[in-house]
């Protein structure tokens with residue numbers, strides 16, 4: 001266990017007197033992992049537009065720095081490897097030193113390796129699990145220390161953890177079991193953390209987006225999912241990446257992929273709704289419906 005006593009004290013000293021900006025999240029400090037690109041970047045932009053101050057934590061330090069510089073003085077970047085406990089503690093220290101505390105933790109960094117049981121190697125399975133599942137635990141372990149200190153120092157304070165999960169956390173995904181398993185597991189953590197942290201006025205919820213078909217996870221020409229799924233034969237009869245794209249679009253009742261602004265709306269809902277915790281909010285254009 002890494003000691004954060006000094007930063008717990010710093011955050012509790014400042015929690016009542018922090019800057020109060022205008023906006024739905026005015027005055028709140030958010031940390032978003034995996035915020036250099038994709039959903040994370042879009043979420044960071046929307047949280048900033050709602051008045052938050054945002055730490056962009058990403059393995060790709062130079063890109064996170066570039067994005068934070070573009071987003072203005074209420075954004076700051078810190079290179080973070082969410083699979084490395086010391087690096088996660090460093091992210092927490094940075095947020096407290098830079099903005100005075102943490103009110104919202106968005107655990108968004110995620111990876112995907114598709115493949116059948118015959119193809120996928122144990123190291124690939126463990127890689128996906130370490131980023132999508134284990135790192136959610138590590139993030140909440142250290143962020144919650146700061147949040148608990150703030151809750152003790154200020155009876156009016158409330159905090160939020162939001163895991164960016166997936167529709168694959170709600171229904172199995174053929175030849176994509178490492179990812180789906182990590183996301184199903186994430187919901188077990190969400191529910192359990194919610195129960196543990198409720199006495200500290202910290203809500204823990206998940207948002208479960210559908211496919212961000214315009215985003216780099218899908219469109220990257222070498223490692224993107226369109227290419228991966230084509231090679232894995234996940235889409236019967238597909239011979240080009242366009243065939244794969246059309247197949248996925250056709251599965252969404254609302255006829256389009258999920259956008260970062262759709263996900264951000266669900267995160268804002270989870271933060272503003274004071275009477276829900278341990279929930280998984282689907283954001284799938286009707287593709288996945290809760291039982």
Ligand SMILES: NC(=O)c1ccc[n+]([C@@H]2O[C@H](COP(=O)([O-])OP(=O)(O)OC[C@H]3O[C@@H](n4cnc5c(N)ncnc54)[C@H](O)[C@@H]3O)[C@@H](O)[C@H]2O)c1
Pocket residue numbers: 033034035036037038039040057058059060080081082083107108109110111131164165166167208209210211212213215216217218
């Ligand atoms: N793209 C989709 O269709 C989709 C759908 C549902 C859910 N999601 C989820 O949304 C989240 C974001 O996905 P995305 O599509 O934006 O991905 P992306 O690949 O575009 O971006 C992921 C970001 O995470 C960072 N990252 C990767 N490993 C990291 C690590 N160890 N430490 C810190 N940062 C790390 C990357 O550098 C990158 O900036 C993931 O949790 C993913 O599972 C994505």
